Amino acid sequence: MSNSVRDQVVAILADQALMAPAEVSDGAELADLGIDSMTLVEAIFRIEETFDIQVPFNANAPTESEFDISTVASIIAAVEGLIAAQKS
């Protein structure tokens, strides 16, 4: 099993969406994956636990958070940025 940030984030999102990781493309939006707000909050919790980071996210205004959730790729990039910032 690969341990790249990308693969781990995709694995979490796929598991939350009850899909296989191969079905989750980088360009997909969360709505395409059937991830609703409650599922997203759980996915963010799992991302925080997995990478030991704090994700700035407010479910009241999900699109206004610093954490860009517009696509799978944007989430991966945001997680990589947080790891770099918080582990330095």
Place this chain on the structure above:
Amino acid sequence: MRRVVITGMGTINPLGHDVAETQTAMREGHCAIGPLDIRDADRLVVQIGAQVKNYEPEKLFNRQQIALYDRFTQFTLIAARQALGQAGLEFSGELASRSGVVLGTSGGGLSTQDENYRAVYEERKNRVHPFIVPKLMNNAAAGHVSMEWNLKGPSFTVATACASSNHAMGQAFNMIRWGMADVMVTGGSEAMLCFGGVKAWEGLRVMSKDGCRPFSATRNGMVQGEGAGIFVFEERDHARARGAEIFAEVAGFAMTSDAGDIVMPSKQGAARAITGALRDAHMSCEEIGYINAHGTGTTANDKVECAAIADAFGAHADQVLLSSTKSMHGHLIGGTGAVELLACILALNDGVIAPTIGYEEPDPECALDVVPNTARDAEIGAVLSNAFAFGGANAVLALRKA
């Protein structure tokens, strides 16, 4: 006045994973109390309880459901599936909006609280799972039942400690009787057999370390249990029109408050609830063949309960059969009245009185026929089910043979 009948029953409790298993165990006087198999049991003074054994939630719920359903909600949904499956009702349109759910629980998602307090206080974690609030709240089970079955009328939870289920079923009964709903899913659930849940009860010094022996002179306290009992209450004409099987009629209900002490029971408060349920059902006490006792196995409850029955029933108290099935399944706290209603239905429909097991020696202060140790056959036309709670709350249901 509209009449109310029971058209579906479900349960999961220490005696069985469905109604048939539970009623068989009740007939046989099976004891489900044993050593507690929970984390940190070695740090407990009271190390016994009645747990639901051979429980495999992953066979009944998917991973996401398990993340969201506390054990008390899981028990509720399992029992509700049985009850609604038996009732054979589909909820859509007008019936959906005329149907609801009212459940009893005392601790709600107590094991979820326990696990997460442990995580933040003991393990020093600074992050918790996002679903803790919707998982631990007392009305989580009622909410999930409404969602799983499309019940769009009233949905709420009653928390009155050990009277919770009886209060909930009393609400369901009266809501149908007075036209607020046509079908109510009701009963209760409890799952507080976790370290904190047992430790708290232990602190009160009313728990037995070796068994539950209601009404016996050798009794030395209560034993906790867990599980759920769920029933479908339905307006009688509605049930008849669709040819539903009817298991019993809910005939009366009363609730009183002792307005005395937060934990000590009162004979007058209990007797007023018993008399009130009879009056509400338009029954005389001579019609009652069986009383499912609150019968916790504590010194105080059992003698006060017997005195209350003697007061309310007069000379007939010597004829009525009384038993406490808590001797078998333990005290399910907020779910107890619901599981105990199955003993009432066993008496009405099968003519079998579930025994009070563990009975060793008569207590002159509990000088009623408590059906000691072995079940008894008896023709029963009507029953009472008692529940008396901390807070001084008393709730008594009266059922009649359908």
